[in-house]
Amino acid sequence: MSDLFKGYKGRALHVLKNFNVRVWSEAKIKTTRGDFQGIVLPRSETDDDRHIVLKLSTGYNIGIAVDTIQDMQEYGYKEAHYKIPEREFPTSPDKRNVKMLGTGGTIASRLDYRTGAVIPAFSPGELYGAVPELADICNLSTEKLFAVFSENMGPTQYKVLAQAIGEEIKKGTDGIIIGHGTDTMHHTASAISFMVQNPPIPIVMVGSQRSSDRPSSDAALNLIHATTTAAESDIAEVMVCMFGPTSDEYGLLHRGTRVRKMHSSYRSTFRTIGDIPLAMVNREKITPLRQDYNRRRNDRNVTIVPVFEERVSLLYYYPNMHPDIIEAMIDLDYKGIVIAGTGLGHVNKPLYPAIKRAVEKGIVVYMTVQTLWGYVHMFVYDTGRDLMSLGIIPTENMLPEVAYIKLGWALGQTSNLDEVKEIMLTPICDEITEREPYNGYLIYQGGIPEVEEFIKQFHK
Numbered sequence: 348m349s350d351l352f353k354g355y356k357g358r359a360l361h362v363l364k365n366f367n368v369r370v371w372s373e374a375k376i377k378t379t380r381g382d383f384q385g386i387v388l389p390r391s392e393t394d395d396d397r398h399i400v401l402k403l404s405t406g407y408n409i410g411i412a413v414d415t416i417q418d419m420q421e422y423g424y425k426e427a428h429y430k431i432p433e434r435e436f437p438t439s440p441d442k443r444n445v446k447m448l449g450t451g452g453t454i455a456s457r458l459d460y461r462t463g464a465v466i467p468a469f470s471p472g473e474l475y476g477a478v479p480e481l482a483d484i485c486n487l488s489t490e491k492l493f494a495v496f497s498e499n500m501g502p503t504q505y506k507v508l509a510q511a512i513g514e515e516i517k518k519g520t521d522g523i524i525i526g527h528g529t530d531t532m533h534h535t536a537s538a539i540s541f542m543v544q545n546p547p548i549p550i551v552m553v554g555s556q557r558s559s560d561r562p563s564s565d566a567a568l569n570l571i572h573a574t575t576t577a578a579e580s581d582i583a584e585v586m587v588c589m590f591g592p593t594s595d596e597y598g599l600l601h602r603g604t605r606v607r608k609m610h611s612s613y614r615s616t617f618r619t620i621g622d623i624p625l626a627m628v629n630r631e632k633i634t635p636l637r638q639d640y641n642r643r644r645n646d647r648n649v650t651i652v653p654v655f656e657e658r659v660s661l662l663y664y665y666p667n668m669h670p671d672i673i674e675a676m677i678d679l680d681y682k683g684i685v686i687a688g689t690g691l692g693h694v695n696k697p698l699y700p701a702i703k704r705a706v707e708k709g710i711v712v713y714m715t716v717q718t719l720w721g722y723v724h725m726f727v728y729d730t731g732r733d734l735m736s737l738g739i740i741p742t743e744n745m746l747p748e749v750a751y752i753k754l755g756w757a758l759g760q761t762s763n764l765d766e767v768k769e770i771m772l773t774p775i776c777d778e779i780t781e782r783e784p785y786n787g788y789l790i791y792q793g794g795i796p797e798v799e800e801f802i803k804q805f806h807k
């Protein structure tokens with residue numbers, strides 16, 4: 348079979364040949380379901396042979412059932428080479444040394460036309476080949492720790508990552524970037540915030556919502572911003588660096604324990620919750636939005652605490668939740684439960700006996716709020732008081748995922764429940780704050796221009 352039809356067989360191949368259309372043709376396709384226009388991609392090995400895969404100009408791939416095709420016309424041909432040329436990263440003694448630790452995710456991905464899927468692929472030379480501006484910012488070296496999508500990150504990976512960060516700090520690196528999938532970046536950011544105590548340099552997590560083969564990819568800009576931050580910033584904390592507003596005006600630096608992915612597909616998906624972000628970053632400069640951060644130091648002192656008790660769960664309460672879920676956790680020997688409760692921190696009455704039994708068995712139960720913004724207040728309603736008398740401990744304004752990670756980390760250090768409580772309720776890196784700024788709910792979250800534009804339509 349000719350290379351032009353590689354991957355296509357059976358009916359799909361027949362249809363392509365019939366209309367004189369090739370793989371990599373730019374084609375107009377008329378179907379019983381409407382007209383489409385795009386590039387015919389090689390077919391995935393795992394797809395059936397009754398569909399043609401078309402890449403639309405938006406970057407999305409769609410499958411077109413061959414039985415619906417009425418006409419196809421080639422109007423161009425655009426063979427793509429998705430192998431990024433590897434180039435050796437230039438170094439200069441005047442630039443700071445930054446290390447990028449790769450864990451996977453879209454930022455380290457390209458489209459694999461063999462399977463049709465976005466696959467994690469991370470190579471230092473590829474990175475430089477793709478974003479040459481990085482060489483103007485620092486001397487970058489890279490190490491691939493994992494190549495996974497972030498749903499596959501967990502305690503084992505957090506510990507390896509924390510240890511790798513510790514080693515880099517000892518070696519004298521000036522800043523660290525962690526390439527990571529965005530889906531669970533906020534879990535890893537809080538795990539690293541707890542496991543890497545008092546770092547002397549910036550530790551910047553970065554990802555991208557859209558893979559680099561898509562025109563709207565945020566990969567390059569996020570990388571440039573994160574590299575600038577790791578090299579230049581005097582903020583020696585664990586941060587997430589991602590798109591700020593929906594345009595590419597600036598990136599935001601979010602503190603690792605106050606950040607959350609808030610949109611499944613927007614590039615400006617990360618938001619600081621219950622606070623305002625640490626800083627804005629663009630190609631030229633880093634603009635702090637506050638002053639209460641740990642400054643860069645020259646010493647190499649850092650404490651790595653890579654521990655995690657895995658029998659901890661995060662329970663998202665929903666109306667009519669049945670107690671059997673908690674009963675199951677008791678029987679399965681769980682050590683801790685974080686509940687994301689409704690409103691100020693509530694669950695329904697039928698759960699009370701199970702919670703009581705859990706606490707009596709020595710399982711620690713902590714309460715957070717589903718609203719994300721605001722504090723747990725368990726003195727306001729009877730429900731809260733009842734739950735506290737059962738032994739549930741409120742966690743102020745710690746985000747549910749952060750409380751889950753912190754509880755795993757606390758129980759990894761001690762099984763003395765008073766000590767666990769002390770660790771849980773003593774703020775380490777702003778996972779609990781004294782107050783939430785009155786304007787933090789809206790301000791500097793990157794969406795303001797859009798909000799104003801929307802409001803102006805109604806309020807002239």
Ligand code: ASP
Pocket residue numbers: 451452453454495496497498527528529530531554555556557
């Ligand atoms: N599913 C991907 C991940 O979290 C999404 C991304 O990287 O943005 O690994």
